[in-house]
Amino acid sequence: MTIGRLIRTAREAAGRSQKDCARFIGVSAKRFAAYEEGAREPTFTEIEALAHYLNVPVHALIYEEEAKRLPQVQINNLQTLMQLRLRVVGARLKQARMERGESLKAAAQAMGLTSSQLNAYELGRRPISITLLERAMAHYDLRLDRLLDLGIGPIGESQLRLEQHARFDALPDEMRAFIVAPDAAPYLAFAMHLSKLPTADLRGLTKALRKITEDE
Numbered sequence: 001m002t003i004g005r006l007i008r009t010a011r012e013a014a015g016r017s018q019k020d021c022a023r024f025i026g027v028s029a030k031r032f033a034a035y036e037e038g039a040r041e042p043t044f045t046e047i048e049a050l051a052h053y054l055n056v057p058v059h060a061l062i063y064e065e066e067a068k069r070l071p072q073v074q075i076n077n078l079q080t081l082m083q084l085r086l087r088v089v090g091a092r093l094k095q096a097r098m099e100r101g102e103s104l105k106a107a108a109q110a111m112g113l114t115s116s117q118l119n120a121y122e123l124g125r126r127p128i129s130i131t132l133l134e135r136a137m138a139h140y141d142l143r144l145d146r147l148l149d150l151g152i153g154p155i156g157e158s159q160l161r162l163e164q165h166a167r168f169d170a171l172p173d174e175m176r177a178f179i180v181a182p183d184a185a186p187y188l189a190f191a192m193h194l195s196k197l198p199t200a201d202l203r204g205l206t207k208a209l210r211k212i213t214e215d216e
Helices: 002-014 018-025 028-036 044-054 078-099 104-110 115-121 130-139 153-172 173-179 182-195 199-215
Strands: none
Touching: 002 028, 002 044, 018 028, 018 044, 028 044, 078 130, 104 115, 153 173, 173 182
16 A cells, blocks of 8 residues: 555655654554555544644655655665765864864864864764764854855755755745645745845846836
């Protein structure tokens, strides 16, 4: 059954177990397994609750074409990715130190480290704790945001979407309703076009619009 397969895909993508999902919607693990296998059919209210738990639209658990629109985040080798990120973070720390014109020894002393320890961090050869990372970024007068690669790689893409969703949720209700309205696309495209125009062109456009309204 398609619904069962869609539920399983969404559940695995969310990192939830069958037992977790079953408990949330109030059924036995055996019954939930039957839902995914297509042996039994969940009720609509169970699908609604499950969609809420897995943080996906209800339609994505019912219609395959809707499920395909969901962003797919695949991490084939998490350990390799984490090791790569460790090197990237280390390189950012070294870049911050070089921009300050600070020696390895001076920076290490300021952070309460030895030169060899800081060098290992900068080369990505040693995992760095969040406390030490905050201390290092404070020393360089930088925010931890500097270390985030939003939109780059599977983790960065996921974090970017979460930030975008958070900003969307923070908009006024009427603005969110306008953005998702079916006929809003042309207006949003026009706004995007305006945002790319140089300031001088925007001033000229404003004057032209003002003249039109004054003539009327």
